[in-house]
Each structure stands twice: as structure tokens, then as C-alpha cells.
Amino acid sequence: MNTFKNSVVYQIYPKSFLDTNGDGLGDLRGVIEKLDYLQTLGVDYIWLTPFFVSPQNDNGYDVADYRAIDPRYGTMEDFEELVAQARTRNIKIMLDMVFNHTSTSHVWFQKALAGDPVYRDYYIFRPGKPQGGPPTNWESKFGRNAWEYVPQLDQYYLHLFDKTQADLHWENPAVRREVQDIVRFWMEKGVKGFRFDVVNLISKGEYADDTQGDGRRFYTDGPRIHEFLMELNRESFGKDPEIITVGEMSSTSMENCFRYAGADGQELSMVFSFHHLKVDFVGNEKWVLVPADFGKLKEILFSWQEGMAAHGAWNAVFWCNHDQPRVVSRFGDEGEYWKQSAKMLANVIHAMRGTPYIYQGEELGMTNAGFTSLDQYRDVESLNHYRILRDKGMSRESVYNILKVHSRDNSRTPMQWTGEEQGGFTTGQPWISVNPNTRTINAESQVGDPDSIFAHYQALIRLRKEYPVFAQGDFRALSQEDPQVLAYQRRWENTSLICLSNFYRKETTWQAPLDLTGYRVLLSNYPDSLPAQSWKLRPYESVLLIKE
Ligand code: GLC
Ligand code: CA
Numbered sequence: 063m064n065t066f067k068n069s070v071v072y073q074i075y076p077k078s079f080l081d082t083n084g085d086g087l088g089d090l091r092g093v094i095e096k097l098d099y100l101q102t103l104g105v106d107y108i109w110l111t112p113f114f115v116s117p118q119n120d121n122g123y124d125v126a127d128y129r130a131i132d133p134r135y136g137t138m139e140d141f142e143e144l145v146a147q148a149r150t151r152n153i154k155i156m157l158d159m160v161f162n163h164t165s166t167s168h169v170w171f172q173k174a175l176a177g178d179p180v181y182r183d184y185y186i187f188r189p190g191k192p193q194g195g196p197p198t199n200w201e202s203k204f205g206r207n208a209w210e211y212v213p214q215l216d217q218y219y220l221h222l223f224d225k226t227q228a229d230l231h232w233e234n235p236a237v238r239r240e241v242q243d244i245v246r247f248w249m250e251k252g253v254k255g256f257r258f259d260v261v262n263l264i265s266k267g268e269y270a271d272d273t274q275g276d277g278r279r280f281y282t283d284g285p286r287i288h289e290f291l292m293e294l295n296r297e298s299f300g301k302d303p304e305i306i307t308v309g310e311m312s313s314t315s316m317e318n319c320f321r322y323a324g325a326d327g328q329e330l331s332m333v334f335s336f337h338h339l340k341v342d343f344v345g346n347e348k349w350v351l352v353p354a355d356f357g358k359l360k361e362i363l364f365s366w367q368e369g370m371a372a373h374g375a376w377n378a379v380f381w382c383n384h385d386q387p388r389v390v391s392r393f394g395d396e397g398e399y400w401k402q403s404a405k406m407l408a409n410v411i412h413a414m415r416g417t418p419y420i421y422q423g424e425e426l427g428m429t430n431a432g433f434t435s436l437d438q439y440r441d442v443e444s445l446n447h448y449r450i451l452r453d454k455g456m457s458r459e460s461v462y463n464i465l466k467v468h469s470r471d472n473s474r475t476p477m478q479w480t481g482e483e484q485g486g487f488t489t490g491q492p493w494i495s496v497n498p499n500t501r502t503i504n505a506e507s508q509v510g511d512p513d514s515i516f517a518h519y520q521a522l523i524r525l526r527k528e529y530p531v532f533a534q535g536d537f538r539a540l541s542q543e544d545p546q547v548l549a550y551q552r553r554w555e556n557t558s559l560i561c562l563s564n565f566y567r568k569e570t571t572w573q574a575p576l577d578l579t580g581y582r583v584l585l586s587n588y589p590d591s592l593p594a595q596s597w598k599l600r601p602y603e604s605v606l607l608i609k610e
Contacts, residue, residue: 066306066331066417067376068533069106070523071156071255073421075384076113076135077121078476081488088476088487090136094144101151102509103425103516104523107255107306108148109156111384117167119226120442121384121474123259124165128244145252156255156306157248161241162263163227171228175212184237185228186220187212188269198269200277203312205446208277222263222281224442232264232290245298254305258330261309262318265290276346283311283318291322291329306331308378308417313346316369325374332376332417338362339386348468349447354393356565360548364539367415367550371537377416381407382424387472391430399567399602400427405518405587406563406604410548412522413561413606415537422477425519426508430472432497436462440494444469478504521585529584529608531557540575547572547599556610559584562597563604572597581607 080092090113100108112122113135122132131138145155164171173181188197188209196209196218202225209218210225220229230237245256265284272280291309299305307330309322314335323333340346341362342354370377381389390396394403404427412418431438436458439445444465451461465471471494478500479486485500497503508514526532535552546566552559560581564570578593584606591605 065533068526068530069306069417070104070412070526071107071109071308071378071417071419072100072103072105073109073111073383073419075111075121075422075474077111077493078474078487079422080477080479080486081490081492084488084490085134086488086490086493087134089134090131090140090144094140094147097144097147097151097153099505099509100153102520103420104520105153105420107154107156109255109257109308109419110158112158112160117165117226119165120224121440123160124163124167124224124227125160126165126167127169128159129247142251149252154254155252156257156308157253158257158259159241159245160259161230161244162260163221163223163229166226166228175215177215180236182215183234184231184240186231186266187215187217188220189217198277198280199271200280204443205450220266222260224446229266230264232266233286238290238293242294242297245294249299249302249305254302256299256305256307258307258309260312261291262287262311262314262322278313278346282313283315287318288321288329295327295329300327308332308334310334312336316366319370319377320373320375323370323375323377325376332378334378334380334383334419335366338366339381342392342467349451349464351464351467357545359393360539360542363414363548364542364550367537368539371415377414378419379411379414379416380419380421381411382421382473383419384421384473385470386421387468388428388430389424390427391472392467393565395567395602396429400429401513401515402587402602402604404515406565406602408515408518408522409561409585409587409604409606410563412519412526413532413552413559414550415535415552418522418526420519421473423473425516426478426503426505427515428475428478428503429497429499430466431469431475431495432499433466433471433495436465438495439465439469439471441470441474444471480504480506518585518587525584525606529557529559530554531559531608535559541572544572546570551576558609560607561604562599562607564599564602567601569601570599572599578607581609584608 077088079088081088082091114125115127115130115132116122116124170181170184196207200208202208204224211218221227262283265286266281267284309330311333319333322329341359344350389407390404476487476492476496481501481504485496508516531552531554535554538551540549548565549562574595583591586605
């Protein structure tokens, strides 16, 4: 049986996937063209980031019409064909629903601006402080104050993201009904999965100044969040048991995730949390350069694995998406051990308890963008923070070095299909530069090569289907204190699976904390890994061991 537990989801950022008409922007027909590739990889779902009508200030996360396809991406007929063609390959479609906010170009917001009180109540308008200035000191996730002043209304509206992304007022039942209606619209088109964008931010608490932080404690996992999610489930996707859902949970707490992704299925199937991807931040501050803290990474991954399992709740497990730098650049090695480290990172995720997500190009070991000049950046968050850091007095050079590491554009460069100049992505000028390393890192050279990173991902997906321990097993951390090995065990009935990885380039010796008699190698990133109680691990060596 295929459930969300033994499924693998592949994320497509359509704008950067494949352009079929030479305008430099990926499109839905591009996704149709590559369905065979995705079937060869073996994935069960494809999650498409938003392709709805949008001014594209935040690459489609600023939706102006939830029921229409932006002509730059194609037509409704293209979408219907995509659903049908995917189905014949046993691939289901997951859509990305952005309901925390709409674009300010959305007709609701436009009516609100024009003074219509019905639509004004779709958003969060508040007067400024009596002494002047915005209602609260909350900061937008993209930098600066989160309130924008509208002179003709003499009010501010809340935008937790860009100022063209106005937060919806979920306390208003009419807003919730609109949202349910949109989900049902896409269900009728045969969509079988939904990802809900920053959905744990929809219930705002008190609108007060935050004297301890940027405001997030007031609106993260807010007072009515569980009620809102249960209602959305009941009124829309919950009616179709085949549908799977994932909530993107910004700065969430594990206790809330027990409920968001609980076994009772009242809210969502699973959650994305991001704590493990802040180990190269300072607190919540991402615009800094500090080495990744491996001890912390392990601690976070393990505590979420154990905690969620103990509560019967389900994780989405991942390293990459369109908001994160490429993992091989971040925690692996772009050089000599590129291949081994990419495979090691894949093992760590795919053998964990949860549904694995692969972000386009990850299965090829694509690296960070490697931009050489500032004008190559496109992302609103990066551009905003460039200004903010410069205004704080940081040198051009320093800001540039930070962007190189942390910018979201690192993962948004076009998919590398071939070794040609534009990577086979477009025949025109790509909207964002193709990484020149497409000469050596590309799909054409990897598909069919049994030693490729692509083949390794294929194997991991296949193993999940063959061995129920991947989807069903419990989770036990091993060698928790080891400063360079990441190891854990999964057990189900009489099967035991061990995932063991040297996370670094330096060799190390691992003392197995359990008896390895009877275990055999299921998958490794070296051709000749040999289990031993005192095991010398080579650079980035990573092995899945099984005993049945
Ligand atoms: C999510 C998306 C991100 C977007 C933000 C605002 O974090 O993944 O790309 O900018 O929400 O919608
Ligand atoms: Ca195109």
C-alpha cells in the first residue's frame, strides 16, 4: 500500500525546472516533458511551488489569483494534462497553497484599498500608535518593520513577508471559507497533495510590541491555529483520504507539531520544521558567517526524531528546498568528495523516520549558485538584506560573502540537465544564471550511471518500498556524543537498520555501541565498506546496514 509514510516527494520550482518556449522561464510543459525522468527516479509525488497568477515579487508566493495559472507558466489545459500524464506514471501532484497572505494585487486587497469594508476585514488593518508610527515593532521576515502605511485609509496593514504580501485575517470566517473553497477547487482537478506555506503563522495573537524579539512569539503557533487547521481539514482535503498534506512550520515548537502532524489525522499528515537548518545561524539571525555546529545538528535531528515518534507524529525529512542553500555546499564537500558527501547526506535523510523530500537537482548533487557579481541575485529577501546590512555599515565585500553562503538564490539556479552552456534548461536567456558547473554536474551524465548520485537516490527510494523498516521503524540515536559520526538505528519487527555516517572529510574510528554480527551492507557510498566493531570510516563514508 502506498501511504504518505512510504512515499517520497520531489519538489519542483517550475520557474527553474525546464523552459519549453525559450522565454527563459521554466513552465508547466517543462514539467510534463520531464515526467519520465521523475518516474525513473522513482518518486511518488511532485510538489510544485506556486504557479498561480502573481506579480512574482516573491516568485509566486505573492498570489494574485488562486484559481488561475500565470500565463508565464502555461494554461489550465497544461495543468490538467500534467495531472493526467503524471497519473499514468503513478505520480501524484501536490500543490503549494499560500494562505497566510495574498499579493497586494489580489482583487480582495484592491477592494480593501478602495474602501470596501467587507474586504478590508480580509486583511489586518490597524491604526498607528497614538504617538505616531506603526502599530507594533514587529519585523518582516524579509527585513524592516512588518506594517505598511496606507495614506488614503490612514491605517497600516500587516505583512510578515514582503510589503506586497498582505497577511490575511483568519479570524474572519469569510476568509476561512474562501480558503476552503480554493482547496476544493484544486481537489476537483485531481490534486492529491497540499503543502501549506508558513501555515503556523495564520493565527495572530495580541498585537503588541515585542520587547524581547522581532514579534514572532505573538503570531507563531498562535492561539487559534489548531482550530483553524482542523476546520480546514474537515471542510476540504479531509474529505479525500488519499490526499496528503504538509505544513511549513516557521519557528515552531515540537509540542505544537505533535498536534499538527498527529496520528489522529485531524490536522495535517506531516510538518516541515527548520531548527536543524539554523545550525549555521546565530540564534535566528541568518545573515552571518559561522561554521555549522555539528553537535547541535545531531541534537536537533535526534530530538525531533525521538519526540515525534514518541507522540506518533510524523515528520517531513529534508535538507533542501527553494529557500535553503544547496546541502552539498552547506554540509558536504564541493570538491574532491563531492560525490561521497552528497550520497552521505542523502542516506542521513532517507533512512530517518519521516517522509523524505528531494528538491530538484539535489539528486544530482547540484551546488550553490557560485555567483560572481551582485547583479546575478534575484531574490527579494537577499536584495532587501543586502540594503539592510549595507545601511548598518557592513562592507560590500562582507555582505557579498554572506549572500554567497545564505542566499535563497543558491537553490534557485536552473536545473542542470546537460553539459551545454545553459544546462539544457532554456534555448533563451535564463531568468537567473545557470551554474557553469553544469558542464560536469548534470542529469545527462548521471542517469544510467550506477555510481552516480542520481543512482544513489534511486536506490534509496527503492529500498523504502522494499523494506518496511524505513517507513515503519522506530528511531534510536547511536553514539550521540561522537563529534564526527552521525549514527542511528531503526527497528521494526525482526528487522534492524543502522545508518552510519562520517559527516567529515577527516577519517575516524567508530566504536559500534552494539553487536554488528549478522548485519550486512544494504547501501554505501564506497564500493567496499566492511562492517567492523571498531570501524575505520573514510572521508564522508556512509553505510546502511541491515539485519533481518
Ligand atoms: C515560505 C516560502 C518562501 C516564501 C515565504 C512567504 O517560507 O517557502 O519561499 O518566500 O513562505 O510566502
Ligand atoms: Ca517558458
